[in-house]
Amino acid sequence: MVVKVSNLVKRYGDLIALDHLSFSIKEGEIFGLLGPNGSGKTTAINCILALLKYDKGEIEVFGEPMTPESYHIKQDIGIVMQNVAVYNELTVYENIDYFCGLYIKDKALKKKYVEEAIEFVDLGEYRNFRPKKLSGGLLRRLNIACGIAHKPKLIILDEPTVAVDPQSRNRILEGIKELNSNGATVIYTSHYMEEVEQICSRIMIIDKGKAIATGTKEELKAMISLGEKITVESYDVSEQQLARLRELPNIVSVEYNEPLIVIKSSKGKNNLENVLEFIKKENIQFGKIYSELPTLNDVFLEITGKELRD
Amino acid sequence: MFVHIFANRLRCLLRDRETMFWTFMFPLALALFFYMSLSNVGKGEAFQEIDVAVVNDSWYQENQFFRTALEEASRGDDRLFNLTLATGEEARKLLDDGKIKGYIIAGDPPQLIVNESGIYQSIIKSFLDNYTQTFRAVEKVLENDPRIYQEVFDSLGNRKNYVKEAPAAGGKPDNLVYYFYTLIAMACMYGSFFGMREATDIQADITPLAARINIAPVHKLKAFLSSTCAALLIHLSEMMILLAFIRYVLNIDFGPRAGYVLLTTVIGSITGVFFGAFVSAVVKKSEGIKVGILIGVTMIGSCLAGMMYIDMKYIILSKNLPFLYWTNPVNLLSDAFYCLYYFDNLNRYALNIGALSCITVLFCALTYLFIRRRKYASL
Numbered sequence: 001m002v003v004k005v006s007n008l009v010k011r012y013g014d015l016i017a018l019d020h021l022s023f024s025i026k027e028g029e030i031f032g033l034l035g036p037n038g039s040g041k042t043t044a045i046n047c048i049l050a051l052l053k054y055d056k057g058e059i060e061v062f063g064e065p066m067t068p069e070s071y072h073i074k075q076d077i078g079i080v081m082q083n084v085a086v087y088n089e090l091t092v093y094e095n096i097d098y099f100c101g102l103y104i105k106d107k108a109l110k111k112k113y114v115e116e117a118i119e120f121v122d123l124g125e126y127r128n129f130r131p132k133k134l135s136g137g138l139l140r141r142l143n144i145a146c147g148i149a150h151k152p153k154l155i156i157l158d159e160p161t162v163a164v165d166p167q168s169r170n171r172i173l174e175g176i177k178e179l180n181s182n183g184a185t186v187i188y189t190s191h192y193m194e195e196v197e198q199i200c201s202r203i204m205i206i207d208k209g210k211a212i213a214t215g216t217k218e219e220l221k222a223m224i225s226l227g228e229k230i231t232v233e234s235y236d237v238s239e240q241q242l243a244r245l246r247e248l249p250n251i252v253s254v255e256y257n258e259p260l261i262v263i264k265s266s267k268g269k270n271n272l273e274n275v276l277e278f279i280k281k282e283n284i285q286f287g288k289i290y291s292e293l294p295t296l297n298d299v300f301l302e303i304t305g306k307e308l309r310d
Numbered sequence: 311m312f313v314h315i316f317a318n319r320l321r322c323l324l325r326d327r328e329t330m331f332w333t334f335m336f337p338l339a340l341a342l343f344f345y346m347s348l349s350n351v352g353k354g355e356a357f358q359e360i361d362v363a364v365v366n367d368s369w370y371q372e373n374q375f376f377r378t379a380l381e382e383a384s385r386g387d388d389r390l391f392n393l394t395l396a397t398g399e400e401a402r403k404l405l406d407d408g409k410i411k412g413y414i415i416a417g418d419p420p421q422l423i424v425n426e427s428g429i430y431q432s433i434i435k436s437f438l439d440n441y442t443q444t445f446r447a448v449e450k451v452l453e454n455d456p457r458i459y460q461e462v463f464d465s466l467g468n469r470k471n472y473v474k475e476a477p478a479a480g481g482k483p484d485n486l487v488y489y490f491y492t493l494i495a496m497a498c499m500y501g502s503f504f505g506m507r508e509a510t511d512i513q514a515d516i517t518p519l520a521a522r523i524n525i526a527p528v529h530k531l532k533a534f535l536s537s538t539c540a541a542l543l544i545h546l547s548e549m550m551i552l553l554a555f556i557r558y559v560l561n562i563d564f565g566p567r568a569g570y571v572l573l574t575t576v577i578g579s580i581t582g583v584f585f586g587a588f589v590s591a592v593v594k595k596s597e598g599i600k601v602g603i604l605i606g607v608t609m610i611g612s613c614l615a616g617m618m619y620i621d622m623k624y625i626i627l628s629k630n631l632p633f634l635y636w637t638n639p640v641n642l643l644s645d646a647f648y649c650l651y652y653f654d655n656l657n658r659y660a661l662n663i664g665a666l667s668c669i670t671v672l673f674c675a676l677t678y679l680f681i682r683r684r685k686y687a688s689l
Contacts, residue, residue: 012688046689049525051514053685068685071527079525085518089325090318101314102526146522 001063002027002154002185003048008057010043010209017043018054019209025187025202030180032200033189034296040209041189042082045158048187049079061154075103078152078184082159084143086131093118093127096145103150117149120175137168144172148179155179156187161195173199193296205300212303217296224302225252226294227267230275233287235259241282248274259287311528312536319540329503334548337497338555344493345560348486359392360430363404363413366395370416375448379441380414390437414438485620488648490562492617495643497552498578499608504541505586506600508534509677513591515686534681542583549575565651574650574663578643581666584673585639591680611640642666 003025010018018040025031033041046052048059050068059066061073086095096114104110118124121141131139140160148155157176161169177199180186190196196203197217204214213220227250237256245261246254250268254261265271272291279286301307323329364370364380371377384393396404401413405425412424412434419442424431451458512534514521523533553575556562564571586604593600615638616622623645626635635641642662649659 046521051521051524051686052689053687068524068530071529074525074527077525079522081518081522083518085522087318087322087519089322094318094321098314098318099522099526101318102311102523102528105311 001025002029002061003031003187004058004060005044005048006058008044008047008054008059010040010047010052010054017209018047018057021057021206021209021211023204023211023214025185027185028180028183029202030176030186030188030200032196032203033187033206034191034193034196034203034300035206036191039191039206041191041206042158043209044206045079045156045187045189049077049156076153078147078150078155080144080147080155080157080160082162084131084139086139086142086146088131091128091130092123092134092142092145095131095142096149099146100149103152113149113151117145120148120178121145122171136163137165140164140168140172144175148184151184153184154187155184156189158189159191160188161190161192169195193300197296203296205296205303207300207304213299220296220299221294224294224299225266226264226298226302228265228271229292229294229298230263230265230272230289231292232261232263232275232279232284232289233259234261234284236285237261241284244282245275245278248278250274311532312539315528315533315536316540319537320544323504323507323541323544326507329507332503333497333500333545334551337493337500337548337552340496341490341493341552341556341560344489345562348489359389360433361394361410362391362434363394363396363401363410365398365401365413365415367398367416373416375445376416376420376441383437390433487562487564487651488616488620488644490556490560491644491647491651492612492615492640494549494552494556494575494647495578495615495640496608496612496617497549498575498643499582499585499611499640501541501545501549501579501582502586502589502604502608503601504545505538505583505588506590506597506604507586508538508541508583509587509590509681510597510600511537512681515689516590516594521689531678531682538583538587542579545579545583546576549579563651564647567650570650570656570659571647574643574646577663577666577670578639581639581643581670581673584670584677587677587681588673591677608640611638614638615641615644617644636665637669639666639669642669 001024003023005024006022008018008021009016021040021044023031033044035041043052047054047057048061048066050059050066050070061070062076064070064073066073087098090098093114096117097110100110100114100117104113118127121144123138123141123145126134126138131142134142140163144157144160147157155176160176161172164172173195176186176188188196188200200217202214202216203220205212205220213223215223235258242254242256242261245251245263250265250271252264252266254263256262263275276289279289297307380391380393383389384391394401394404394410396413398415401410401423404410405413405423411428411430412422414434415421415423420438422431422435422438424434510516511520512523512530514524524530526533550572553564553571557564585607589603589607590600593603612618614622614626614634617640623635623641626632642665646659646662646666649656649662653659
């Protein structure tokens with residue numbers, strides 16, 4: 001195991017930030033920590049990094065207990081903070097060189113790594129720029145370069161795409177996949193379920209400091225009863241028709257917020273076909289109709305009773 | 311690793327315009343301002359020769375003692391009078407036109423004619439009274455032994471002042487230098503801006519940058535000391551430039567003990583840097599509040615040390631507030647410079663430096679206690 005967290009408890013006074021949190025991360029994984037803001041993701045990361053005291057539990061990294069003095073373990077960890085952490089007085093090159101130099105003593109090797117990091121985040125033409133001259137997206141890329149330049153075996157990215165434009169976001173996500181394919185184990189925290197679904201091989205959903213579900217995205221979706229969500233656009237439907245719709249096989253719920261009818265069904269065959277037949281039989285006028293498989297938000301909703309973005 | 315952190319820190323701090331302004335440009339500008347505003351202070355107090363006339367009548371011409379006394383007082387660079395010989399009418403006109411402060415009619419005793427009373431008129435009057443007293447004394451001596459006439463006459467011209475103001479350490483007496491000493495002391499304390507940055511950038515619960523340093527495989531205190539050395543080097547260089555500017559450009563004398571002056575500046579610089587580190591480590595507020603505390607403490611300290619009013623430190627002592635006197639680094643530093651300039655022994659200087667060193671050690675120890683934490687309760 002690259003990381004093993006057992007029964008981690010962290011309290012801030014009466015508030016329990018982490019409530020007996022346990023998980024393990026295998027080598028080569030992109031492990032996603034998904035949860036709403038304030039769910040305990042960053043707290044868990046800070047505990048793993050031995051920055052934060054915790055009340056109870058054990059943390060092992062690369063098979064050894066993680067302490068502030070575990071310099072040989074820290075040597076193989078790269079961290080990309082939620083907040084951009086670079087020196088405003090140093091240029092892009094100098095910032096990456098400085099942070100890489102804290103890990104790599106060999107000057108020639110350091111220079112090579114710094115150049116590779118600049119190339120990796122595509123900041124070549126900005127190498128002599130100071131951070132204040134960079135846009136938000138470029139700044140995030142610099143933040144990433146500072147965290148990964150020394151080629152760590154374990155990379156922790158704490159919400160690296162917050163306030164980033166879609167183009168930069170895609171570039172960052174592709175970069176993370178590339179780092180992983182080069183052999184790095186990745187811990188990725190986010191409250192954006194699409195990102196986590198896109199890149200993570202295993203996901204832990206966390207809420208109020210508790211792990212509420214862990215697995216691949218397929219395993220997580222299989223945990224819930226929702227099989228399909230059908231949405232129909234219509235201005236012409238009566239309460240009686242909605243009541244009859246609810247009586248169809250496998251239908252779990254029907255909600256109507258004009259003009260959208262949202263029909264949720266449990267796992268089963270021909271759900272969409274049954275709905276289409278009902279609409280035709282009832283002669284309901286409709287615009288568009290589409291069907292979606294459950295998302296991680298549906299998983300979160302079904303388990304916690306609230307939306308991930310609440 | 312030391313060189314890596316040290317070199318990058320030098321680069322960072324040298325490019326930090328705001329800190330460089332307060333620690334370097336501001337003291338230089340203030341020194342220049344002090345020089346321009348204080349250079350005229352002494353001139354107002356300088357003695358101006360008194361324009362006076364004497365009625366050139368037969369009495370005056372025949373009275374050798376009186377004539378010699380007036381001519382001697384009106385000769386040379388340090389003369390008392392600008393003497394004009396005139397007739398009675400001319401003297402009256404000169405007085406009415408305001409061209410002289412008064413005129414003298416020789417006689418026994420001589421008379422002084424003035425239009426108004428004032429300091430200059432009092433000086434002329436004192437001179438005449440002094441002459442009359444001396445003349446009477448000489449007259450009496452010669453009555454008893456007329457043979458010593460020449461001896462008495464010569465001795466009158468050889469009056470000497472046996473008291474002269476001079477600092478024991480060898481500098482010229484000049485109270486104004488003390489203002490520059492308080493300025494140097496204040497500049498030393500402005501090193502606190504550097505110290506504040508160093509302590510801030512190493513505490514993970516204050517900045518994400520510090521968290522990143524804490525996560526790196528570098529001992530936290532080694533990183534802090536490496537970067538603090540860079541801060542000290544920059545601040546010491548700034549202080550040396552300030553000293554050179556004040557000494558060689560503004561021509562402000564520091565006395566003959568240049569080595570001790572440098573030593574005092576070095577200790578002051580260390581005190582300033584660690585004062586900033588201490589404030590940053592202890593005060594868990596925003597950077598703006600910390601800067602406010604640093605500026606406030608330094609300015610109040612400078613004021614109490616006599617930067618605005620030179621006798622302030624004596625007032626503090628006379629009000630039985632020795633605590634304020636001995637715990638104010640600005641006062642201890644400026645008084646140490648003052649001792650080096652004025653005193654022939656180093657006892658009081660040693661007391662100042664001893665107290666300052668104790669304060670510095672206290673700042674260092676408390677800073678260490680606060681920043682040594684390697685794990686935080688919250689971030």
